[in-house]
Amino acid sequence: MGQNRNKLIDLFIGNMCNAILHKILEKAIDIPEIASKYNKEILNSWNIAKIYREKINPINSILHSKDTEEIEKRIIQRVKSELLIRISKGYKNINIEEVEKFVKEALREMKIIE
Amino acid sequence: MDQIYIPKNRSGFETGNYVLVKPLAQNEISGRDIEKPFIYGVSKISPIKIEIIKSIFSLINKNFCPDNVIITGSFLEEGFKFNDIDILIVDEKKQDYKELKHVLEEKIGINIHILSLTSSELREGVSSDPLYENMLSKFISCKRIILNIKRKILPKLLDLHLLKSKSIIDNFDILNGSEKYYLTKNMIAISLFIESKKVSNESINKEIKNKLKVEADDIKKNMIDKESFLRWYTKEYSRVFTMILHMIKKKENKDGPK
DSSP states (O other), X not given: OHHHHHHHHHHHHHHHXXXXXXXXXXXXXXXXXXXXXXGGGHHHHHHHHHHHHHHHSOTTXXXXXXXXXXXXXXXXXXXXXXXXXXXXXXXXXOOGGGHHHHHHHHHHHTTSOO | OOOOOOOSSOSSOOTTOOOXXXXXXXXXXXXXXXXXXXXXXXXXXXXXXXXHHHHHHHXXXXXXXXXXXXXXXXXXXXXXXXXXXXXXXXXXXXXXXXXXXXXXXXXXXXXXXXXXXXXXXHHHHHHHOHHHHHHTXXXXXXXXXXXXXXXXXXXXXXXXXXXHHTHHHHHTTTSOHHHHHHHHHHHHHHHHHHXXXXXXXXXXXXXXXXXXXXXXXXXXXTOOOXXXXXXXXXXXXXXXXXXXXXHHHHHHHHHOOO
């Protein structure tokens, strides 16, 4: 059971990273009217993350603080590392300072933190 | 002997049916063009499908009078293995098509997917989005369209599109066959688009076989070996991602600092 739970948390983190990364990259696109058209694409990873979230524990009960800290830390690290790969290759317009804010907002929406 | 020529893709009767040949009345001739849809890239379609398409065009035109109506997607493939009918309604004013979807689904008994866009959105989509180009590689429209569009490669947008396909790597077990095929198709369409190759279902499926060593149909049926598929998939994903990053770098250097 413990192993399954860890696997679910891993999958949840992977999909949350994708959804948050999508949001940040959308803002970095130079043509805003095109970027806004693709808002719906974000829903794919977000919806899968939601499925895993509900499997980790009931959506209305709060996770143990040790788990929430770990999840938040790992998502921030993974999103930042994906963004840094792009920045190192010359991708401009990415605001890495915003990662924490986006992650907190997303985790609040997923009822991982209050 | 006199000969009569009829269109290959016609509605109403199959090969071998007995027909009655009679001269057209003048009023029937004048209404003929409206009745005849414009077919692009579709080599063969059954008469029953043409009948369905004509009834869709008629219902939409009667109630909304849009600039054009386009049918695309799996409905135009040979046989009856489609999931839904994809309808693009092209019009300068945006309207609510929820009720139309409901009415069409009731009438035809097939799931309907409606996308509403203006002609400039359609042009922009086809020139910069590989999946739009794929969608319009085969279509039937109410009025004739000439798609003489030059590809516009926007690397940051392609990066965003490609990100979607990453979810197969993490979620192989949870995704069904159609979802896996859609995400694979997305990645392959991007690579063909970048490499200036034709983006159509045929070219995508051929490239899937070539790059991922599986048949597209096996992905759709969810009958693929996870380990082998993910090995080739990850390799192709990182190849396409590297190409995109290279293009971003080139473009950002050309555009100068921001």
